[in-house]
Amino acid sequence: MSRMTLRELGSFVLAIAVLCVPALAQSKPAADLIVTNAKIWTGDKVRPQADALAVVGERIVAVGSATDVDAWHGPQTKVVDGQGRLLLPGFNDAHVHFVDGGDHLQAVQLKDAATQQEFADRIAQRVKKTAKGEWITGGDWDEQKWSPAELPTKELIDAVTTTTPVFVNRYDGHESLANSVALRLANITSKTPDPPGGQIVHDAQGEPTGVLRDSAQDLVAKAMPPMSHAHRMRAIRQAMEHAASLGVTSVQDMNPSYDDVKAYAELQERGELTLRIYVAPMETDWKDQAKIGIRHAFGTPFLRMGAVKGYADGSLGSETAYFFDAYTDDPKSHGLLSEEMHPPSAMLQRLKGADAAGLQICVHAIGDRAISMTLDMFEQIEKSAGKRDRRWRIEHSQHMAAKDFVRYSRLGVIASVQPYHAIDDGRWAEKRIGPDRIKRTYAFRTFLDNGVRLAFGTDWSVAPLSPMWTIYAAATRATLDGKNPEGWIPEQKLRVPEAVEAYTMGSAYAEFQEKEKGSITPGKLADFVVLSDDIFHIPPAQIKNVKVEATYVGGKLVYGGLE
Ligand SMILES: [Zn+2]
Numbered sequence: 019m020s021r022m023t024l025r026e027l028g029s030f031v032l033a034i035a036v037l038c039v040p041a042l043a044q045s046k047p048a049a050d051l052i053v054t055n056a057k058i059w060t061g062d063k064v065r066p067q068a069d070a071l072a073v074v075g076e077r078i079v080a081v082g083s084a085t086d087v088d089a090w091h092g093p094q095t096k097v098v099d100g101q102g103r104l105l106l107p108g109f110n111d112a113h114v115h116f117v118d119g120g121d122h123l124q125a126v127q128l129k130d131a132a133t134q135q136e137f138a139d140r141i142a143q144r145v146k147k148t149a150k151g152e153w154i155t156g157g158d159w160d161e162q163k164w165s166p167a168e169l170p171t172k173e174l175i176d177a178v179t180t181t182t183p184v185f186v187n188r189y190d191g192h193e194s195l196a197n198s199v200a201l202r203l204a205n206i207t208s209k210t211p212d213p214p215g216g217q218i219v220h221d222a223q224g225e226p227t228g229v230l231r232d233s234a235q236d237l238v239a240k241a242m243p244p245m246s247h248a249h250r251m252r253a254i255r256q257a258m259e260h261a262a263s264l265g266v267t268s269v270q271d272m273n274p275s276y277d278d279v280k281a282y283a284e285l286q287e288r289g290e291l292t293l294r295i296y297v298a299p300m301e302t303d304w305k306d307q308a309k310i311g312i313r314h315a316f317g318t319p320f321l322r323m324g325a326v327k328g329y330a331d332g333s334l335g336s337e338t339a340y341f342f343d344a345y346t347d348d349p350k351s352h353g354l355l356s357e358e359m360h361p362p363s364a365m366l367q368r369l370k371g372a373d374a375a376g377l378q379i380c381v382h383a384i385g386d387r388a389i390s391m392t393l394d395m396f397e398q399i400e401k402s403a404g405k406r407d408r409r410w411r412i413e414h415s416q417h418m419a420a421k422d423f424v425r426y427s428r429l430g431v432i433a434s435v436q437p438y439h440a441i442d443d444g445r446w447a448e449k450r451i452g453p454d455r456i457k458r459t460y461a462f463r464t465f466l467d468n469g470v471r472l473a474f475g476t477d478w479s480v481a482p483l484s485p486m487w488t489i490y491a492a493a494t495r496a497t498l499d500g501k502n503p504e505g506w507i508p509e510q511k512l513r514v515p516e517a518v519e520a521y522t523m524g525s526a527y528a529e530f531q532e533k534e535k536g537s538i539t540p541g542k543l544a545d546f547v548v549l550s551d552d553i554f555h556i557p558p559a560q561i562k563n564v565k566v567e568a569t570y571v572g573g574k575l576v577y578g579g580l581e
Contacts, residue, residue, distance in 0.1 A: 047074050048092020051544070051573050054084050056100025057552060059515075061107050061522050061537035071105075073544040076319070076572030081538055098580050103567060104552045106518060107537050108267025108545035109485040110525035112434050113413055113475030115191075116271045116295070117250060117278045120257030122479040125156025129189055134164055134174055141186070142178035153242055154179070157186030158479065159195070162335070162446055169219065172197050172228030185238050190480055192336035194235045196228045204241040206230075213237065215357030232332050233357040250281050258292045262577035264484050265547035265566040268294040270475065270529055272327045272380070272413065275299075276306075282321050291320045292576040294545070296529045298380050301328030301365075302358060304372035313376030314409075315530035319543060319572070322529070325378040327413065328365065329356035331388035334416065334443055334450060339385035342419065346452035353385050366395045373399050373408065378530070380411040380434065386419040386455070393425045400429065411473070411528055414439075415465075417451065418458040423468040432528045433465045434473045437492035437517070438481040444497035444506040456507060462492060463510045473528035474521040485521060486553075486564050492517040493558035503559075514554050514561070544573035548580060 049072035058068040060081060070087035072080040072095075080087045091097070126144040131137040137159055144154050161167050175184060176198050184197040196204070208224050216234030219227045230238060245253075261269065271278070274297045285291050296315070299307070304326045314324040332338020332354055337345060340353040359365050369379055379396075383389040389412060396410050408430070415426075415433040426433060440460035448456045458464065465472055474492070476483050490496075492512045495505035505511050512520075526536030535543045550565040569577035 049074055049079065049087075049090035049095045051096050051098065052087055052091060053098045053100050053105065053546075053548075054087065055102060056105040056548065057102060058105045058538055059518070059554065060539065061519060062539045064539070068538070070100075071538060071544075071546075073573035076543055076574075078538060078540055078542050078544045081540055100548060101580060103580075104549045104554070105538070106265075106547050106549065107522040107535065108547055108569065108571065109265050109521050110268035110270070110529075110536065111261075111266050111475045111478065111483065111485075111521075112270045112473035112525040112528050113272055113436060114269045114478045114483065115273065115480070116257050116269055116478075117245075117253050117274065117281075119479040119483065120253030120255070120260070121245070121249075122156045122158065123256045123260060124253070126154055126186065128157035128159040128186060130163075131159060132163060134168075134170060137164075137170060138174050138178065141175050141184060145179055145182050148182055150181070152182070153200070154182060154184045155186060155242070158189035159186060160189050169193070169227070169229050170195050171221070172201065172226075183242075185242065187235075188336065190333045190335045192333040192338055193229055193231050194238070196230060196238050198228075200238055200241070201226060201228065204238040206237055210237070213357070214360045215354060217354075231336055232338050232354065245277070247277070247281065250277060251285070254278075254281055254285065255290075261293050261483060262569045262571075263566065264486075265549070265569050265577075266293060266483060266485060267545040267547070267569065267571045267576075268296070268525070268529075268531075268535065270296045270298065270325075270525070272298050272382075273300050279323070286318065286321045292571055292574075294320050294322075294535075294543075294571070296322045296325065296531075298325035298327040298378070299323075301326040301368060301372065301379070301381075304368055304375065304377060307377060308372065308375035314378035319534065324376070325380055325529075326372050327380040328358055328369070328382065330359055330365075330381055330383040330392050331356055331385050333384055334447060337450070339417065340388040340391075341385040341417070341451070341455075342387045342390075343455075345450055347450050352387070355388065355391075356382075359388075359391070362391060362395070366398060369395055370399055370402070373403060378409055378411070380413055382413040384414045384416040386417045386422070386458075389415060389417070390419050390422055393422060393429065393431065396429050396431060397425075409528060409530060414477075416460060417455055418461055418464070420458060423461075423464055423470065426465065426470040427468045430471075432471045432473050432524075433462075434475060434528060435460065435462060435465075435520075436475050436477045436481060437462065437488050438476055440495060441491045441497050441506070442481065444495065444502065445499045459507065460495075461507075461510050462512050466512070466516065471524060471527060472520040473525045474517065475525065484562075486566075487562050488521065489514060489517045489553065490558065490562040492520075493561065496559065514558060518553075544570060546570050548578075
């Protein structure tokens, strides 16, 4: 056969094809699952709308009309009536702190404490349920809800926590309050110097108030006993259940510990993962992944790694986001660069190493100057290592310098954003940064206009994990205090399909998985959700009340149901 002519080859191939067609038709597997009578928004430009889909194993095999899909019907096929409801690709949250989130579900809840007194009362109640030697952590307090909006102090809780160490965080994670017991265990006194990238807040007498900013929080964190394996597994299981109930089928976990990754791997092995996880451990440890040759998006459909995540600055709420111009309400302060940016050249060296090893780079940057400095680093890496498909990500991308939108687009940087923060910070952001910078704050529309890719997420547990709240936030920009029903900086609103796209294909692209998920397309993983209402046709203000009826991951029902 080595001397076959082209013509002979042609008829040979044809003969094989003719022989094989009936055999193939007979062996075509029947669908395990067919969802019919649904209103499918596929997110796939080839076929944007459909009524039915079929699944074999963990993948979608057909999308189309009821008749198209019925060709896959077999005796064992489970058929689900979509009841005419909206079916979407599963939501992919591009930025979560998953174990923290699960842990917070079981922790003391301080976020909606309306006054300092209520804050103290809830901690006092928690003390009664806390075993000796155990810490009270979590909380997510928000002093902006109190009047006056003053930071809490250890004096507020010391009397009710005389033997229990307390270390409760502000909801943005950039500040925490320690009580006197915790300060003592961490050896923090009036003489303790501020660590780089952090601050120990002092009162008028020079005593620590208990509030620790950014890296200063590590001083207390180091004194805490490590989370046990059982505790971690419990937190992950709770987090997965919560995610399934909200229609979240993939998450991208920022700064997990290696113990977290180990727990995910163990759950995967037992077949217990009910959502897909991409992990991005801390950038300072990039060599760990590099030395065993792990590159971006390495792993299985359920668990992948190969990214690193770093920090360039802090947050707007704790006045540690780093700006070119001073804070409007604090003319002495420009914010703080992160500990890892001391000096920026050290960060650049590490990111160059990570990039050369084929790892994906994600950098937290919120203030316009921190964002600009991150783009400078990306430019320098591209200059020395050449152009390729890197999918750099700037996590948060909150306050933009006008000149930098085009740099995102030119460098192919993904804006990994969390719209819920916009309706939350929108209550007070303008007094902090003034009327000019506010126009380029959470500037989702300007990103799209500049051809920049968006990936949506929540930053859970900093904000709720709910996709409905996130889409509501992007589409309405109605601040949580009800003061901007028509939208805060309304020109930056997105249309609902744009928001859903950013949450599905946008997030999939941000983790190099756009060929595997992100749309309802034959061949892709069968991750999808069915909603109680059609979010494309109800007033956007109602989207936050929409419920998830059913969540499927890899063709398996992981929440709810339509029967
Ligand atoms: Zn985060």
